[in-house]
Amino acid sequence: MKNNKLEVSAIKDGTVIDHIPAGHLFKVINILKLDSIDNTITFGTNFLSKRLGKKAIIKLSNVFFKDNDINRIALVAPSAKLNIIKDYKVVEKKIVEVPDEIQGIVKCVNPKCITNNEKVTTKFTIEDKKKIKLRCVYCEKITDIEQLDTI
């Protein structure tokens, strides 16, 4: 049991993001812009998971997300679970929710879309929260989960 857990660095205060699909770990890092923060970050990937096959975990010391910010990862990790840690104890658990609208983060799949040809922040409405279908507010084309490419 113990061996299944990422024990390398139990954190005192911060956030643990669990149940990230292993293949999307770097997308999550990218979306949350974790490459540009100074806090201690530990991550592990390819842990066996009954639900996801292989999952990844990220532990962030002294980082606490606003719901709006964390929900941005729902597109690539809809099953992600957050544990908020205070003084080595889990004080709160959160799940992510797919937002109704999403700005930035994702590229429109349509090469003829204005957002891929001029400096325009992408904007999508979420057509289908379960299957993750995004409709570009500009060209109106659907980008779905298989085509999802983060900026």
Added chain:
Amino acid sequence: MKHKSLVSITDYSKAEYLKVLEVANDFEKNSYQNLLNGKVVAALFFEPSTRTRLSFESAINRLGGKVIGFSDANTSSVTKGETLYDTIKVVSNYAELIVMRHPLEGSARYASEIAKVPIINAGDGANQHPTQTLLDLYSIYKTQGKLDNLNIYMVGDLKYGRTVHSLLMALSVFNANFYFISPDELKMPKEYKMYLDKIGLKFIEKKDIDDTINEADIIYMTRVQKERFSDPIEYERTKNAYVLKSDMMENCRPSMKVLHPLPRVNEIDIEVDSGPYAYYFEQTENGVYIREAIISLIMGLK
């Protein structure tokens, strides 16, 4: 509608479609009304489309407005690498309304966020061309006397044809029955069929023009272009299956009309032109009244 951009056909409600048609009918009776009274309208054609541009210019002139703009990106500052953002920012200082056509999809929506004046989308790539759709609606209304519960027969390239997609969306609020006739490679995209399922409208998909044509109120023809086929042999085999000929329509409803967004290549036999069903040339005339209606409603003059 006042001061609101028209980018997509779904920007308008059913009540707004009907309002546009009502005002267009008024312009058809009296096309020259000096409502713009010298006001300046910009027509920015980042790609050429002579037909659409002339129709807009005719509408603006009949309303007593002045047109500025360009008919082709090669004659404008765009060739010097100016962004759409800058062009729209600048032009919205010069005009009270911007009509634009642009090869990139979503360009008109983007422009409507930048401009301080309303935008009318005159075509953004393969995406939307709402004034075409409204003139199609007007043509259908004029020839059928109603828009509700009609049998709409769409033929040809239903995959890439933006006009049929927008028309489908517009007619879906009028409880239409759809027939989609196309080669396998050019079928109506799934998302539109799912939408019809969702709102509970019936549609029938077929590969060939057959007897069901006798039930049609409107036959909406589109071009089947060679470059849309991955296999040129498939094109050669199918191209003639989607050509409408007079003898196919012998048992059609007397009130049935054939529409086409034009220009046509060979998909409607010339013989059909002189028969009772052809309506595609009148259809273009309706475009001027529809554009007068849209412009005057957006400018708050009607």
